[in-house]
Amino acid sequence: MSFSLYEAIVPTMIQILQAGQGWIASAKSCGIAEEELAQTRLIEDMLPFSYQARSMITHSVGAIEGARKGSFSPDLEEAPTDLETMRLALGAAENTMRALSKGEVDSFIDGEMHFTFPAREIDIPFATEDFLLSFSQPNFFFHATTAYGILRMKGVKLGKTAFMGQLRTTLS
Known part of the structure; x- marks a missing residue:
């Protein structure tokens, strides 16, 4: 059985983007101030929750946009701190990923693209499928x-099934 590039990337990203909306819905009702949650970091040298949530969009929708144009750069804009804005943005990203066709994503195979970070003078060439599978997906x-x-660290009641979201079983 072979898999296409689309099948290797898109359905699971949709699954986790949808699950992320649920995490944020749970966070909204946990009683912790939104600004506190948005600015929480696991450790001082890591970026905060707001950045982590936005980066799910950057490395799903943004990666596809990068594949289309042949270039991807990090999103350095300030991330929203309002939980509902974050939830809606994840929902919009999910919808964008759902709208992708298998043909378009598979057409990226053997393409060329670059990861660029001009502020650090970084330009890394990739085959597009390698960029998607070895850079953006991880x-x-x-x-x-x-x-x-x-x-979880802040006490939001989430379990492993909340992380995984809706599984694609033969029972569904």
């Missing part, structure tokens, strides 16, 4: 796991 899961971990 980053997506890193930021999702970190966002989830921050909420």
